Amino acid sequence: MKLYTYFRSSSSFRARIALNLKGLSYEPEFVHLVKGEQRSEGYKDINPQGLIPALEVDGDVLSQSIAIIEYLEDCYPNMPLLPMGALARARVRSMVGLVTAEIQPLNNIAVLGYLKNELGHEQAAVDEWYEHWVDRGFTALEEMVVRYGGKDGFCYGGAVTMADVFFYPQIWNARRFNCDVSKFPNLLRVEERLSKVDAFIDASPENQPDAE
Numbered sequence: 001m002k003l004y005t006y007f008r009s010s011s012s013f014r015a016r017i018a019l020n021l022k023g024l025s026y027e028p029e030f031v032h033l034v035k036g037e038q039r040s041e042g043y044k045d046i047n048p049q050g051l052i053p054a055l056e057v058d059g060d061v062l063s064q065s066i067a068i069i070e071y072l073e074d075c076y077p078n079m080p081l082l083p084m085g086a087l088a089r090a091r092v093r094s095m096v097g098l099v100t101a102e103i104q105p106l107n108n109i110a111v112l113g114y115l116k117n118e119l120g121h122e123q124a125a126v127d128e129w130y131e132h133w134v135d136r137g138f139t140a141l142e143e144m145v146v147r148y149g150g151k152d153g154f155c156y157g158g159a160v161t162m163a164d165v166f167f168y169p170q171i172w173n174a175r176r177f178n179c180d181v182s183k184f185p186n187l188l189r190v191e192e193r194l195s196k197v198d199a200f201i202d203a204s205p206e207n208q209p210d211a212e
């Protein structure tokens with residue numbers, strides 16, 4: 001398997017964690033987002049959306065981190081990332097949706113660039129925008145973790161799930177943008193717990209070969 005990735009991309013970070021948790025080796029192919037390599041014709045042949053991650057499997061290419069990780073879950077059910085039971089699975093997917101639909105798309109590199117370059121906002125306003133959507137999403141996620149997180153320090157129940165796989169890169173990114181995450185004690189507890197899991201450590205941006 002080949003993963004198109006960039007060390008700081010939170011969506012690629014999700015895919016790296018899932019691959020690691022399932023014990024799958026992959027060949028990384030680096031796409032430098034700041035240099036705009038995702039918009040090159042060569043890369044758009046691979047993923048017409050011009051976004052990473054993309055996962056190449058036996059000549060086929062998958063895009064969108066949820067689809068990639070659900071594919072891994074279907075093909076490699078060892079170390080399941082979804083709990084048993086329809087309700088439990090739906091709750092985990094709610095947390096995944098909160099991150100993937102309500103936070104990350106509003107704060108990705110293209111959106112921030114558009115606010116600054118096309119709409120002419122100052123960097124301070126762009127930073128405020130970023131923190132606003134993190135704050136709103138994390139306020140809700142904090143409450144969900146209180147309700148469903150159990151005592152072991154994971155987002156849902158007593159083991160790592162897809163909710164953790166999607167949450168961890170988002171808080172890493174929030175810290176990078178200097179958001180105040182101190183007001184989310186339960187999220188901090190989950191972050192602390194996950195920061196001790198090898199699959200998360202090995203997938204972290206600072207441990208990638210393309211880290212700068």
Ligand SMILES: N[C@@H](CCC(=O)N[C@@H](CS)C(=O)NCC(=O)O)C(=O)O
Pocket residue numbers: 008009010011012033038050051052053063064065066100108109110111
């Ligand atoms: N919904 C997509 C989001 C992918 C995404 O936004 N990727 C970012 C990096 S985290 C990207 O490639 N940005 C490049 C750009 O916007 O030009 C997923 O979950 O895979």
